[in-house]
Amino acid sequence: GDSVTQMEGPVTLSEEAFLTINCTYTATGYPSLFWYVQYPGEGLQLLLKATKADDKGSNKGFEATYRKETTSFHLEKGSVQVSDSAVYFCALSGGNSGYSTLTFGKGTMLLVSP
Amino acid sequence: NAGVTQTPKFQVLKTGQSMTLQCAQDMNHEYMSWYRQDPGMGLRLIHYSVGAGITDQGEVPNGYNVSRSTTEDFPLRLLSAAPSQTSVYFCASSTPRWGTDTQYFGPGTRLTVL
Numbered sequence: 001g002d003s004v005t006q007m008e009g010p011v012t013l014s015e016e017a018f019l020t021i022n023c024t025y026t027a028t029g030y031p032s033l034f035w036y037v038q039y040p041g042e043g044l045q046l047l048l049k050a051t052k053a054d055d056k057g058s059n060k061g062f063e064a065t066y067r068k069e070t071t072s073f074h075l076e077k078g079s080v081q082v083s084d085s086a087v088y089f090c091a092l093s094g095g096n097s098g099y100s101t102l103t104f105g106k107g108t109m110l111l112v113s114p
Numbered sequence: 115n116a117g118v119t120q121t122p123k124f125q126v127l128k129t130g131q132s133m134t135l136q137c138a139q140d141m142n143h144e145y146m147s148w149y150r151q152d153p154g155m156g157l158r159l160i161h162y163s164v165g166a167g168i169t170d171q172g173e174v175p176n177g178y179n180v181s182r183s184t185t186e187d188f189p190l191r192l193l194s195a196a197p198s199q200t201s202v203y204f205c206a207s208s209t210p211r212w213g214t215d216t217q218y219f220g221p222g223t224r225l226t227v228l
Contacts (some may be wrong), residue, residue, distance in 0.1 A: 023171075044157075045219075046218075062174075089156060099215040100145040100215075101147050102147075102149075102206075102217055103159075104149075106154060108157060
């Protein structure tokens with residue numbers, strides 16, 4: 001079946017540091033890939049997405065590139081802010097599970113200090 | 115548009131009690147799904163629906179029932195609550211139209227079973 005593996009946290013950074021959160025996936029076919037963010041006490045918000053190989057999703061300074069050859073979708077940001085502190089989830093749709101639901105990684109907590 | 119709404123926000127049950135978590139969306143989305151979020155486990159799919167009258171099981175369906183009598187509503191029923199069902203529950207919706215499969219999430223219901 002489909003699966004998503006992302007690096008364990010927490011990731012602790014100082015403000016303005018560079019961020020990378022690794023995400024790899026296993027799925028058949030051509031899945032769509034997503035990063036969702038969950039701020040403390042809130043629900044999940046879509047951060048960015050990519051629907052085919054070599055696509056780059058971007059939003060709010062975050063970027064991720066769909067790499068089919070390495071089955072990866074790593075999240076990056078050049079300069080993090082305290083307000084970026086949250087839990088980040090990598091997810092996919094398509095593959096074995098179809099496009100009506102998502103398969104999630106376990107989440108990575110990011111803590112940014114001033 | 116209210117998007118995806120969930121009620122209640124918080125609930126405490128005793129073991130063996132039953133209850134229904136409500137989910138509604140006003141975006142005319144065909145797809146709706148329920149996930150539970152547990153520490154260190156990410157989000158796991160409980161049940162999902164691809165349209166009114168059609169439901170199917172996800173990864174962790176035991177102890178839960180669903181039905182989809184209208185496009186807008188997708189309630190989740192706990193038949194006999196157990197402490198293992200203590201979790202945060204998220205409802206989500208999406209549509210296959212317009213070539214997008216982005217899932218939109220509700221704010222969540224935090225359930226504690228004593």
